[in-house]
Amino acid sequence: MHDVVASFIRSRFRSSLRGGALQNDDPLFSTGVIDSFGVLELIAFLEDTFRITIDTSRHDLGEFDSVDRIVDLVRGARQGR
Amino acid sequence: MVSRYDLTLGLPHTNRRGLWEPLLLMHAGHYLWQSIASAIGRPLSELRTLSGGEVYAAFFYIEERIPESTPIESFGLDATIRFSIALRSFKNIAVEGLVSFDRVEALGDTASTHPFIRFGNIFITPVQGNSELRVAPPANADFSAIPPLPNDANPYQLTREAKETGSLGLIGDTWPRIGDVFDFEYDIDVDRDTNGAGLVYFVNYITFMERAERAMFEARLPSRGERSLTHRRTAYYGNADPRDTIRVRLAVHQDPHRADRVGLRYTIERQQDGHLICLSEALKAFV
DSSP: OHHHHHHHHHHHTHHHHTTOOOOTTOOSTTTTSSOTTHHHHHHHHHHHHHTOOOOTTSSOGGGGSSHHHHHHHHHHHHTTO | OEEEEEEEOOGGGEETTEEOHHHHHHHHHHHHHHHHHHHHTSOGGGOBOTTSOBOEEEEEEEEEEOOTTSOGGGOOTTOEEEEEEEEEEETTTEEEEEEEEEEGGGTTOTTSOOOEEEEEEEEEEEETTTTEEEEOOOSSOOOTTSOBOOGGGOTHHHHHHHHHHSOOSSSOTTOOBOSSOEEEEEEOOTTTSBOTTSSBOHHHHHHHHHHHHHHHHHHHOTTSOOEEEEEEEEEEOOOOOTTOEEEEEEEEEEOTTOTTEEEEEEEEEETTTOOEEEEEEEEEEEO
């Protein structure tokens, strides 16, 4: 799951990564890898790919701030958390 | 679910030529947020994030289509305009509003094409003053009454692509540019240009573009006449601080198929850091 998420971020936000490596614990928003509006695309991708529903009224956007945190969120959504 | 609002034009809604684009957007945008507040059952000023932070409503995309048979300026004093607004939302984060409008008496004519505005809206919270806007979904509102907006129909896709290409797709690659790019600087007026959220009001970026455009035509193309908008796309990427200076860069392109029409591409940046705030393209016919 980490690879799928990281691959999406690398391909979709390639220009802001500027060729740099992406570690699973790298912050995504504070470093500008994903601009704030990019969370729209990220959520749509996660829901389509992992067939989950993310209730954004229950999650802080900080929960999308690294590959690790995104994977935790997806696992939680799969378990109904 | 369609909301309707009627506006009878008076002097506050018009300039010397009739209804003015920024004033049209101001009212249409206000009605739009009224319809969103009605749909979610809560005034926008009460919206809060999960952690209790304040949430503001922002525009990130606007498209205006104005048939040449119904130019904005043709709406004059005492005309009653009816705005019909249909909403779709991407969760509780982004809302698309389709606003069609026309004189009340013209709406019965089903053969006519009516002017419309497409708004892309998002909930944000300011970070570091107004220099950065961060998406902030409200946690205390119910969006279930608003039909869903599919991801691939979200105007966010257009704004993102435009940021990478510098183009919003209205001006053809082969359209020749008339003269050099024109630079225009403007000092934000802290009283006149801000709204109740302390942000530079979205409509005022259109007025900054208009000022640049007027200055450019007066300096370089004084013999060309007034212009009338037929199509505009605008994408917003940030905001200016109320004490910032902004720089508008304007490029004018000739429509190779119509001598009486030009395409205008505007880029607005914060002067102090060069941060891109807004891109806009407009097609205008000389009248």
